[in-house]
Amino acid sequence: MTIPAGDAADTTTRQLNTHEEHARVYAAVIESALDSVVVVDEKGVVVSINPAAEATFGYSKAEAVGREISHLIVPDHLKAAHDNGMARYRATNTPHVLGRRVEMDARRKDGSIIPVELAITEVNLASGRLFTANLRDLSASRAAxxxxxxxxxxxxxxxxxxxxxxxxxxxxxxxxxxxxxxxxxxxxxxxxxxxxxxxxxxxxxxxxxxxxxxxxxxxxxxxxxxxxxxxxxxxxxxxxxxxxxxxxxxxxxxxxxxxxxxxxxxxxxxxxxxxxxxxxxxxxxxxxxxxxxxxxxxxxxxxxxxxxxxxxxxxxxxxxxxxxxxxxxxxxxxxxxxxxxxxxxxxxxxxxxxxxxxxxxxxxxxxxxxxxxxxxxxxxxVDASASTGATPDEARPAAAPMPPRLRAIIVDDEAEIAELVAEILERAGIDCETASNGSEARARIEAAGDGFDIVVSDLRMPEMDGSALFEWLRDNRPALAESMLFMTGDSLGPNAGRFLATSGRPVMEKPFVPDDLLRHLSALLAEQALKRMRNG
CATH class of the missing domain: 3.30.565.10 (Histidine kinase-like ATPase, C-terminal domain)
Structure with a gap:
């Protein structure tokens, strides 16, 4: 039997006439929602959560209801802001995030942090206010x-x-x-x-x-x-x-x-x-x-x-x-x-x-x-802040004079390169020693105590490479690690690129001319002098 469209609409209206029927329909909607829904009272205590919230955050309904939401899904670094926001709203009724969509971090039961999109709606009842939080897990979309x-x-x-x-x-x-x-x-x-x-x-x-x-x-x-x-x-x-x-x-x-x-x-x-x-x-x-x-x-x-x-x-x-x-x-x-x-x-x-x-x-x-x-x-x-009055060669700063009586160790498995660097620096008034790898350099640095002021090191070497030498210096001679200049012909390698990016140390690519080396070293020494002035 076919029900006329008007009669069907009347039947639907009658089905939702009572409060109980409305509640039943909305409960079904919440229970089947793909996004998490968490309902809390004015004190921030969880009143209800839907199955999607259970699956997303790892708490069963029995575990969540009756506990403060800040103890369940609010990460430690956001708890103060959450508590202050709840207190401010209770005192002033001035909404901060109500009616808005915001992205933030949330914590799961296992302690992992996930990105979520949050929308909060206020529900006024005779017994008091409730807040319905709709949370969408953004992990999949972020990963995509x-x-x-x-x-x-x-x-x-x-x-x-x-x-x-x-x-x-x-x-x-x-x-x-x-x-x-x-x-x-x-x-x-x-x-x-x-x-x-x-x-x-x-x-x-x-x-x-x-x-x-x-x-x-x-x-x-x-x-x-x-x-x-x-x-x-x-x-x-x-x-x-x-x-x-x-x-x-x-x-x-x-x-x-x-x-x-x-x-x-x-x-x-x-x-x-x-x-x-x-x-x-x-x-x-x-x-x-x-x-x-x-x-x-x-x-x-x-x-x-x-x-x-x-x-x-x-x-x-x-x-x-x-x-x-x-x-x-x-x-x-x-x-x-x-x-x-x-x-x-x-x-x-x-x-x-x-x-x-x-x-x-x-x-x-x-x-x-x-x-x-x-x-x-x-x-x-065009770079608005750059001067256009000088050619690149004119704008290029000259190598600053080196302070007297510095001592450097040059580390490179190619002896001729180490000797070349040492000769350039000795002409600039710096006493130099050479080492063929990081292990040899470490032994000489340990023997010299605080006798070295500068380390110029290749990146890739046998036995102990430049990155391992830097890590050792950072743990045992931090001041000397801050005075380390790398030279490399392997900046194309992904490992070299990652290390140089994280170490924060200057790097000079091979091949180079004497002016390049002296300019890099002058900049390094000027940086160290500025740090010493700032530290008193």
Whole structure:
């Protein structure tokens, strides 16, 4: 038999007419609710909890009812605020969290802390006030968000590794060229010295060796900046050397494909406030894309990199004279996994990741309208606090003079590096000893008592590495641990990166020149002097 709609509505109304029927329906709703519901009285004593609350917090109804909620689910660090809030509301009737959704910590029976979303409603009865707390466990959603972030980082790293693979041949070529200069010129210099001493050309040969070695170091640092995985660190950076380093990294691939690269970088550009590694990732990706877009094209092939200031932003444009982006694809090129490259030649995540990196700097990455070719513009915020009157070299502080009669121990398993560092520091007036690993350094430090003022240590060494030496110093010679400078060629390793981030100690990447070492050491000594002044 079919009940008319009007009659059905009347029947439903009649079913909820009595207080008992209302109570029965609402009890069923609360009992079946997916979120936790806890009811407390004016004193904060639990009156009732639903099955979801039992499952979430680990208390049975019999265990919870009659106990103060602050003793059940309020963490220790929030108890004072909870008690004060309850007392204030009872005294003033001024709500603080009523009617609002707030996120906070809650404690389970086993003592574990979980994030929850809380909403409290007041219920006025003839017998007094009750408070109904609806709590939603956010653990799963937080874990899901963290997993999404982890997968995003993994995707980013995958794209970086893909880019690194395509750059390796070019990097090998770009390193072999200056290394050929180093090997050849040093061989001739050695022959000149063996033949009777320095010649007028010896100083020039030494300068060429130094320039070529610095070029190798620059290429390696640029490569490591792209490859390393770490949290972003924004700071004031000069864009011109960053662009040049990116070009140097991909220059072999550009030239070997017969592409001409031009630069038009405005002089005197102000610094931008961004993470240098992430910006370099974007520029390298745009250069690689531009080169690949020209591979199948005949005739003259060109890439132009320009950098200009535009108000409070700095604009870097990478433009090619290739076929450009078809109109129907313009809206999709920043979509994940969309690619116009042949199968196997592109992942479709380079541009989306690059745009996200640009946005993370407070900037943007866009495709500009152009008559021919693809023109991508990276915009970055100018660092308002940085001075624009000096070039990077002019702004670079000179090494401060070293205080007299300091004593340092240099720790490196490469004896020639330890001896080189010792020679540089001894020229600056610091007495030095060397050790081949942390164990040897520890023995010498123990024997010397308080005889050392500075420790310069490699990070990776046999027997006892730099991190283990630092931990020992922190426990046994805390003042000396605060005067420790690390040098490493392994900043790419995840363990090294994590340790350096947590230790708080300065690090100097190999290879380095004497000025780099003295500048790091001057900064370290100045920091220690400032701490001593503050401590009286």
């Amino acid at each position: 968000a963290a997993e999404i972030e982890r997968q995003r980082d993994a995707l980013h790293q995958s794209e970086k590794l893909s880019a690194i693979g395509s750059l390796l041949a070019g990097i090998a070529h770009e390193l072999n060229n200056p290394l050929s200069i180093v090997v050849g010129q040093s061989g001739i210099l050695r022959e000149e010295l063996q033949a009777g001493g320095p010649r007028p050309s010896s100083a020039d040969r030494a300068a060429r060796i130094e320039t070529a070695a610095q070029r190798c170091a620059r290429i390696i640092r640029t490569f490591l900046a792209i490859a390393r995985q770490r949290k972003p660190e924004k700071r004031a950076i000069e864009i011109a050397p960053l662009v040049e380093g990116s070009i140097e990294l991909v220059l072999y691939g550009i030239r070997s494909n017969g592409v001409v690269l031009d630069r038009d970088i405005e002089s005197g550009l102000p610094p931008v406030f961004a993470d240098p590694d992430q910006v370099q990732n974007v520029i390298v990706n745009l250069l690689v894309n531009a080169t690949q877009a020209l591979e199948q094209m005949g005739g003259e092939r060109r890439v132009l990199v320009t950098a200009r200031r535009d108000g409070d932003m700095l604009s870097v444009v990478v433009a090619d004279n290739g076929p450009g982006i078809r109109a129907e694809n313009r809206e999709r090129i920043f979509d994940a996994f969309f690619t116009t490259k042949p199968e196997g030649a592109g992942t479709g995540i380079g541009l989306p990741i690059s745009r996200n990196l640009a946005l993370a700097q407070g900037g943007s990455l866009t495709l500009l309208e152009s008559a021919a070719g693809a023109h991508f513009e990276l915009r970055l915020p």
